[in-house]
Amino acid sequence: MGLSKIELRPYSTFPNVYYSGSQNNMKLYTRNICKGIRVYDENLTFFNGKEYREWDPFRSKLAALLLLKPKLDLFLKNHLCLYLGASSGTTISHLSDMLSEGIIFGIEVAERSIRQLIQNTSQRDNIIPILGDANYPESYARSVFTEVDIVYQDVAQPNQAEIAIKNCNYYLKDDSYLIFAVKSQSIDSIEKSERVYQEERKILESSGFEIVESVNIHKFAANHLILIARKKI
Ligand SMILES: C[S@@+](CC[C@H](N)C(=O)[O-])C[C@H]1O[C@@H](n2cnc3c(N)ncnc32)[C@H](O)[C@@H]1O
Structure with missing residues (x-):
């Protein structure tokens, strides 16, 4: 290229x-x-x-979200962000450009991916790659040494809402935002996807989050919706 x-x-x-x-x-x-x-x-x-x-919005759900123009201003240059499911570094590298005066803690469970992440982003001082399982937020408390302004989650796991809530309760500042890429487990019908999205919303709401925006990104990522939720005080 x-x-x-x-x-x-x-x-x-x-x-x-x-x-x-x-x-x-x-x-x-x-x-x-x-x-x-x-x-x-x-x-x-x-x-x-x-x-x-x-x-590329076809490679990054965050890019897809931005192209679909969310209403909220979610990021500031100096924000601290906890990124769950950092993978080999595609999206987190663009976040690193965005949060040029901030820090992004990138949690990734797969050793191969974290190796690639470290290789791909070693020149980016504002990314801290962390090998860890997002099911256990307390396990990386020594590396994520502060509360964060934003949690971004893209782990594509069946218990994705539970993972988001645990991490927000542990690390997210009150009145701050979770950006949650929801992957519907049912890939065979729109109705089933909608049901999964509703369930994920309910789980968040019953744990004290307010859903402020819900953006369907099917155009770029099949069976994905992005929920933006505020952690209430
Ligand atoms: C869809 S990919 C993420 C893509 C990435 N967000 C991007 O846009 O560049 C999901 C990632 O979540 C990771 N993952 C799955 N379960 C996890 C967990 N419990 N803790 C941390 N990472 C997890 C997977 O290994 C995979 O790399």
Whole structure:
């Protein structure tokens, strides 16, 4: 993939996020905090002397969410974020561009993925990769040494809501947000997916979370919905 030159505009509600194209045909980018370095095989683009990494919504649910324009301003440059299910680094690397003055604690259970994550993001000082099981938030308390402003979860597990709640109760500041990529377990019908989404919502609500937004990202990721929930005081 080569370097390309395209006119970019800032995506006003998200730090260090830019877009090109029309409203209906947007491409997303983040300003690259590690000049010249790609994390996966993303395109690099130059505009006004700065370098940007193209962000593919088919590879990242967070990019899909941003393209579908959530109403809330969820991130600040200096936010602390707990990322559950960091995998080999695709999405977390773009978050690292966004939270250029913050820290992202990336929890990943698979050893192979964490090895790739470390390799792929070693130049990014604001990512702390942690080998850990998100079912046991207390097990990484020494590494995640602070409360966080945001929890982002993409673990695709049957008990995904329970995992989100446990981690938010342990690490998330009151009145702060969980961004939860819900994977419906039933892949064969829209009705079944909707039922799973309803169940996940109820589990969160009965644990004291307010669902502030629900964004269906099926267009980019089959059987996925993103719930944005506020941890009530
Ligand atoms: C769908 S992938 C995440 C993709 C990644 N969020 C991205 O966009 O680049 C789900 C990841 O969650 C990890 N995972 C599953 N269960 C987990 C658990 N209990 N604790 C931590 N990570 C887990 C998997 O190993 C996998 O890497």
